[in-house]
Amino acid sequence: MENNVDDHGAVRDSRGRAPMITRLITPAIRAPKLVLALVGIAFLLCGVLGSQAAARLTNGGFVASDSESAMAADILAQNFGMSGMQLVLTLESDGGAQGPAATARGKDIATRLKSDNRVVKAVSLWTEPQLSSTLISRDGKIGLIVASVRGDENTAPAAAADIAKEYLGSRDGITIHAGGQGMVWSETGKQTQHDLALAEAIALPLTIVLLIWFLRSAVAAAIPFITGIAAIAGTSALLYLVTLFMDLSVFALNITTAIGLALAIDYSLLIIGRYREEIANGRDREQALILAMQRGGRAVAFSGTTVGIALIGMLFFPTTFLRSLAVAGLAVVALSIVLSLTLVPALLAVLGERINRKPLREARPVRESFLYRVARVVQRRPALCALPVLALLIMLGLPIFGLKLGMPDDRVLPTSLESRQVGDLLRERFDDNATGTVHIVFQLPNRYAQLGDLSAYSSALSQVSEVKAVTGPAGTYVGGKLAGPADPAGTDGDGGAHLTITSGVDPYSTGGQQQLTALRAVAQPAGVTTLFGGLAQQNADSAAGIKEGFPRAVIWIALTTFILLLLLAGSVVLPLKALVLNILSLSATFGALVWIFQDGHLGGLGTLATGYTIATLPVLLFCVAFGLSMDYEVFLLARFTEEWERSDKTRADNDNAVALGIARSGRIVTAAALLMSVIFLGIATSGVTMNRMLGLGLAVAVLMDATLVRMVLVPAFMRLMGTANWWAPARSRPLLEKAALRD
Template structure:
């Protein structure tokens, strides 16, 4: 297959490039519409009890409160004559808005629960109608229309889930623009340093552009038929630019190496595609397998990253395999044009002496050199022993965000947080007495401030005066009960309350569904925990199979899995130390909170996939030299000498794309960017530079072991590097490794 791709590029190079340009233009047109199709939210499982409760409330009770308007009097109390007049006018205007329903306020209920402790603020609870994009657009329109001064006596700020999602979407776009403004120029500068030539440095950006535009087009198509998260855009830009550079860097380096060795342009293209091209295909398959595992999760937030990740990897690989060879044919030796003054000739064969010397040192003393690295990685992973999980809320926003300030006011200034209430749905008709008894029992639970049911309002096991809104909680075939607590939303105590409510015996003949913010968190954690073993198994199995097909060894895949898990554990441990434990919070400007369960899973898959990317880069060259007859030690030393510079340069360039998101105002995007960038650098330096040669030395010949029947299988179906290639002369005797015991330190 790779030979045919090379011949197509050689014979039809200009046609390939014309088709590529047309495809890029079409992808750009389609991709421009992606942003109008993408959604916020998506952290809950549609099949969970909390999601089913929300669906019943939407269908039968007009929907849960998803927007809270915090109304503040400019002077005095909100029940003063002027403020009350303007407040009633506000409520009347809201009730006329066809995009809103279930408008409940202090002024038309006289409920002191909707009045702040000092009387200067009042709540208006609203449900914004619509599904997905329509709801987001309606919420944004309402927020824009009513936020700020109202009439002469009131000021309004918006909070609640709809407002948080709206501000998160807006902030995400700003963060993305800033990250790109940092990453693109810095990446171009680094490419110039790495290649020392203007033309060579621009080629990886071409592949990055294909990957990003193509994935935007994919997201547009998927967003037209299913729910896709707006945050998939962030992964698309970071991974598209990074992988495009990774793959192009490998191709360009191999092509230039062939030209420097005296090969003709056509032969250089053939050899580049059959070796580097094959490596890229396998690398893309391993990364796609890791990111594809995200699709097993029911939350569309996670699935969206799977859609974007698999798409961007596939498009980057395909464009590299077809567009780059055609560009090589057209450019020929001009690929080195625009050579910069600081560029120096590379050592013979493209080796980087530093990486060769490092590999030689490690293999002479494998235990002595590997042990300190292992200790550091394990110490970095130790914070995982205390990890806790949550889902994004207003705390991921900057402290001056309006929806975050509203949430703080609701928590500090009101008795109970109506916006974070638990909503219980009883899916059938219930008599008054058992319903009242159930509500009384709920009100006796620790932390509960009050319980609202159609039969009345209850606090500490006693009935209080029912409000005008209580009657709306009854339907002929269903009942809704609101449990308002004084517990901090998403705290351990709030989650324990969800479990207690669900464990209570409901009235006979009905099954309760418990929804609300805290119930969504409990269900999200349970859902991820249920699917995580399947996702991990899929990643491990596909990685093992692909690496076996690539190397013909059963030991190499196992070695790769173990070493990748070490660097991944260290990365997640450092992120827990920073973002959960709060270290560096003042420097980075975030609020410490439990690790975002979805983002942690995402980092696992991305970091694992990219680790396998560099695993394939390094192993492919080692195996190529081993197949040409070099012994294990020599193959590893020379293989890292060939690929070390490529891997380190690719890692730095890809890390820049992710580290740029460290400037984000959304804390979980900071964690995503810093964590992914750190994982890449740890893998490239600690794992590839030290642990891989140490493990290969300790394993010796067994590194390439496979049972006889699997060797036969690989001989028939496996894929390896292309045919023989002239290699540099053997290292002088003084440079050869001495024969020593693998365990010698």
């Protein structure tokens, strides 16, 4: 499409119309005070709505609803009345768990729990003597009460916490703690909310200080800061609205708030930088603002689209956790774009020259800038500069080949919390693991004829390593022999049956997965199809869902990003280069995280290394970090293209376009990256391991991308490719020109 420039320097199409982006931001430029008033009203409303968001967030969603463990859980709940999450109470007494005081207290609590309508089932050391060997610690001082709390992953954690409050504490020489999955999820939600407040308390003051330093003006710094605060309020309100239509994970509080704040500041810096540049070029305030929004605003809209594309990748996974974050993230990205195209130009129109006085008088020619000189140094020795960086990224990425996926358990929490303390007690002082129960549900075609087969099946299951007992309709089996009565609730009257397998293995460990594999390998009765449930199966299902969805997500992100960058640059080579470098930097980031948090190097940075990585984290980190990295790629590529299209398109012009593009956008990219990293490092202060990994991973990815990749690898590769950077098939050029997004 042919374009021309009007008397004000603004781009218009062949019919004399202003581009869409100009028409969108015109109200903010012509009536800025009205826009600011409307934004202020919206801010207050968002504050009211956002204050209610945290109470509506859920703690689960890590396993797909159509997975084997989920279907087994549904059958147990509907046909056998075995629903809810596990609550584990530990009673510790110096006089021994089977002493008179502990026995009286344990029986009283177990009896009260069995009559509590919030509890489906409760077993204890003192009321189920046949289970005594699994419910007492090796030293005999701790006894267990294991209850199933009624409800789903949205309601059971809160119920478990409420029940636990009634019994926690020390009295008469007996100390009671509470753990189990219900308590883990409840305390994870509370810790996440606490951590968000701490992250904001750390990040916001540092952000305003850095903004003043980078922009050299407190007035200028106020614009991205105000935009960031508006983004936090708007994000909270959006999270509340999303919860009206679907379940939303509690982790969305940290993640989407950080993304909204980071992008709002990022985009504000880009527009302010372009506005200052146009003022320095002699434009008046209105002309400069129109051009800044026309060119910088288009980059913002395009950049937000690439971030949104990456977040859509999470919709390819079957878990509610990831899908809910994708929806919330898309809403937040849209909010960041809207704020950048409305609030930022309105503030610029009102504040005007006050943001520019000192910086512009001190501005140096672009060819004398540090970033320009760095780009030229790299271009003189591209291979020499690029090879050490490539070697470093590849070395950092090697640990990713040892990646093992698993579900989060109590070990993601700080040791100060109840559920973590109980989890440690179970692992350290008990031979059996009260959380390691495996359930098997099935339908018997001929109940009475197959009881003999079921007896043999139960016997064979009980001989699997680390299985303590198998209880079902045919009896209780230990070590292959009948050792106790049948479970009266083992059948539902319609041919349905279930087995309960007591295990001594941590269900989240490698041993737990090996035991599950061995149990599944036991020959089943003829005509019976089994469904396995329990935490070990949930762990396996979560990892399987991630592995299944990852290739589709990668294809979607790579293909759509390639097309968008193709339309932006009109080149086939530049999008491919961007994808390769992005994946290289992300693999290096995640390899470092595996080395630290999974393998336990550097002390796990204050976390406990479990030998596996939370299954959803690689997806979350990949999608978010990929989008943010492409954010910077768009900023630079837009400037490269702008410089290239004004040139004679020689090899020297290619080098010049890259050096000038890095010099003019690089400072903004570097500043934005540092500010983003501060925000993400705020998340890394979290006491929840998953948040700490994510915050650190995003900070490292952003900094690595803005320094090693954008300042070294990009100019080196573009120098080596020369004019071939801008190649596209001859037959496609007319179509690319017609569909171009760069005008």
